[in-house]
Amino acid sequence: MEQKFDPVKECSHxxxxxxxxxxxxxxxxxxxIVACLCYKPMRYSELLKEVKGISGKVLSRELKDLEMNELIERIVLNTAPVAVEYRITTYGNSLKELTQTIADWGFTHRQRIIAGMKK
Incomplete structure (x- = not known):
């Protein structure tokens, strides 16, 4: 039996x-954070510098949330003193295309708004 396409149900999903x-x-x-880690593993201090405007407390909380959702992993390096590195997981890497799409849209939007201000 052929299923009918239900736009309301599809929209709800x-x-x-x-x-x-x-x-x-x-x-x-x-x-x-995800976008940064899609390109290379980074230490906490590197992320703090790269993600402009984020506080250390917020970065710690966000990293824990991302790790809990299996998007990133926390790797304790065998160094003295001990260092920690964050890496995107294979599952988290599935967001790479989404981060690029959002970045592309943001760039286009910024150009559009700036062009509108010049008129």
């Missing part, structure tokens, strides 16, 4: 999926 995604990636900083 998408809204639920978007809500789930936004719950995990909520806030101002998580996507920036």
């Amino acid at each position: 998408k809204i639920l999926a978007i809500s789930d995604t936004m719950d995990i990636l909520n806030g101002k900083w998580k996507m920036s």
